[in-house]
Amino acid sequence: MRKNYFCCADCNNSAVFCVIIFSQYNNSMTPEQTANPNPAQEPDFKYLVDEFADLKVMRYRIPGWDTLTLRQKEYLYCLGEAAKYGRDIIFDQNFKYNLLVRKTLEAILKTYSGDRQCADFQDFVVYAKRVFFSNGIHHHYGEGKFLPDVPKEYFANLIDNSDVSQLLDGKSVAEFKEFVLPIIFDKDLYPMRRSSEQGSDNVTGSSVNFYQGVSQAEAEAYYAQFYNPDDDKPLSYGLNSRLVKADGKLSEEVYRIGGMYGNALSKIVFWLRKANAAAENSTQRHYTDLLIKYYSTGDLHVWDEYNIAWVEDNTSFIDFVNGFIETYTDPLGIKATWEAVVDYKDREATRRTNLISSNAQWFEDHSPVDPRFKKKECKGVSAKAIIVTTLAGDCFPTPPIGINLPNADWIRKEHGSKSVTITNLIDAYNKAAKESPNSVLKEFAYTQDEVDLCKTYGDLTDVLHTDLHECLGHGSGQLLPTTNPNALKEYASTLEEARADLFGLYYLADQKLIDLGILPDDQAFKAEYSGFIRNGLMTQLTRIELGDKVTESHMQDRKLIAQWCFEQGRTDNVIGRVSKDGKTYFVINDYQKLRTLFGRLLAEIQRIKSEGDYAAGKAMVETYGVKIDLDLHKEVLERYKALNLKPYGGFLNPEIVPVEQSGKVVDYRVEYPTDFLQQHLLYGEKYSTLGIEN
Ligand SMILES: [Zn+2]
Secondary structure (H helix, E strand, O other), X not given: OOEEOOOOOOOOOOOOOOOXXXXXXXXXXXXXXXXXXXXXXXXXXOOEEEEEOOEEEEEOOOOOHHHOOHHHHHHHHHHHHHHHOOHXXXXXXXOOOHHHHHHHHHHHHHHOOOOOOOHHHHHXXXXXXXXXXXXXXXXXXXXXXXXXXXXXXXXXXXXXOOOOHHXXXXXXXXXXXXXXXXXXXXXXXXXXXXXXXXXXXXXXXXXXXXXXOOOHHHHHHHHHXXXXXXXXXOOOOOOOEEEEEEOOEEEEEEEOOOOEOHHHHHHHHHHHHHHHHOOOOHHHHHHHHHHHXXXXXXXXXXXXXXXXXXXXXXXXXXXXXXXXEEOOOOOXXXXXXXXXXXXXXXXXXXXXXXXXXXXXXXXXXXXXXOHHHOOOOOOOOOOOEEEEEEEEEOOOOOOOOEEEEOOOHHHHHHHOOEEEEEHHHHHHHHHHHHHOOOOHHHHHOOOHHHXXXXXXXXXXXXXXXXXXXXHHHHHOOXXXXXXXXXXXXXXXXXXXXXXXXXXXXXXXXXXXXXXXOOOOOOOOHHHHHHHHHHHHHOHHHHHOOOOXXXXXXXXXXXXXXXXXXXXXXXXXXXXXXXXXXXXXXXXXXOXXXXXXXXXXXXXXXXXXXXXXXXXXXXXXXXXXXXXXXXXXXXXXXXXXXXXXXXXEEEEEOOEEEEEEEOOEXXXXXXXXXXXXXXXXXXXXXXXXXXXXXX
């Protein structure tokens, strides 16, 4: 996986993988906020703007926009236009008739003269939104084709009463309907975007537009000819083309100006050139020129040259991804979908992690573990975080929350890779989850106080816990000189995650974080404490099938910590288990005593690690981290199901709008649209570059 996708959008569930997660601007501590009142910071800003089918649509903010210079804004604007002009490519790559269907939907939405209030029309609108959301007629995640919830006859009637003249291409309206309706309504026609069925031809079984008239065996044989085990710098053969069989001969139609998708690529290049005029430095201009050369020629040598120049730029403030990059949608994993992301460095998150890691020794010296197990010289790590300003192609509207590129293994080995997390998207996921009328937080928190704590401080303490976990926790402590580093065997990763989590939990309640200006007051940590216990004992169980045990190491770690503290604090009633209206809740009665328990457990797990005490480690994980109370699990699953939450989330892009004065651009303003359908109709008008069939 080169991308980290957001799995579970609720308080304290975000660190599903051991990825580095940040967010920012969610507290009152940043001076820019008062100095630069920004519409993006309005307290009534709504993150969740639409829900339909199994999807929810959110907005993300661009924090700090007003602190940028005019030139930086111009650069980001041009890169954003270069991103949006690639929109048609992803529709066409996903399926050769996606543009035909999309343009039909657009024509109906814009020109249909009949009743738009009736239930059927509303159902049609839902279908249209699903097509926009998935960049085509197949589910963006599940791969299967979804059908409109209206009768075919009704859809035909919509076409009859709309202006589809632009789409007929010499056909009569009747012939047009005969062609397009089965594509939309016949569930056996083009059923899967990417087929991955064992033992069948997944190239002919997939609807993706990467192969034409070619079988899986033919495609595999074609690309096998380029494989050379002695080549230590192999090109990404086949990455940017469609493989076509005509007159019994195989050939590649390369994505380039003058070739396949040429019209879209010309527009992208036009805006990349404009962007170059506003670039920050010659490094950016250099790799952008290489990208332009690559789009002009389709030459994969140039693609590698571009990636090397790009990955070696670690100093620029603004960055972007624009290209045929990820190969998940191709059943053979050869051909890449087009995507784009425009971003800049998250200064606030970087400031925070720098502050934490520069104090690493203080944290180590003051931790509650035995001095023999402490590092004498401790160095924290700082992490990289970005803010996105425009998403496009395969990253829109469903983006990753982290990016790790380039993909070519030999470039990664010789030149490194860029690994970043996207803080403003993570923040939007968190905030939107709390806006939902049915939230996991509301369902599982016992009191309104807990809900309020989490709403006030939860985003900040959640990322801060992750910062402490990543920047300090994993790097803290040392083994005794005689200890075998592999002594904990199959329990090592769970205990390691627990150790890092406990290090963070212990320090979240420390005055030091307030003194450093990272936490605003001595109440904030309670949000993370209550969220952590709730998640460890209940909400994370929603991801486990009834009857199964906890197996994933991060989940075991959280279960272990919460369960151990619950049981060890029983006599003092540190964490209470209460029941109300037949529902179970866990409530923290004494936060300071809970902190002491976290410290005790940290000391013990550090001892287990430092001494390599396998038996104690095993007992710890098996007793507290694995088994689930069946009745409680059943209850949790039922309560979660009743919330009816949308499993998939996507975004609207903010619009970056030039502000002109006497014919000159004097500023770029950020607007935050709220209408998903409207944004896609506008994009369809403005950024349409390709014909119906390509
Ligand atoms: Zn970790």
